[in-house]
Amino acid sequence: MNFDEWCEPWIKVTPERQEYFMTQLQREIQPGHSLYGIKKIKAVGERLDQDDVLFVLFGHPYYQLAVVHLTYTASQMSTQWPRTTFFLNTEDWMENCMKPDSEGYD
Secondary structure, eight states: OOOOOOOTTEEEOOHHHHHHHHHHHHHHOOTTSTTTTOSEEEEEEEETTSSEEEEEEESOSSOSEEEEEOOSSSOOSSTTOSEEEEESSHHHHIIIIIHHHHHTOO
């Protein structure tokens, strides 16, 4: 996956923020959530104007990426949170998420 080009409001995650986001994700995911049980996930991007984080999913049967809207609370009562949108690959995410987000960003 190639993440060399970023369009605001999306930026590359620094190593320090990567660890922070991974810890927060683990706090929020509970049994029944669509990301629960995925063994290896890596934060690679964050949206500047929202609490959205782009994660690479290793070993997911269908998707390579997910944008997760972190809530910054402990696990929720509903498995709908944190809200998660899946993408087949980098091209899918760039075309259907990063580019549209960039067009509406000032």
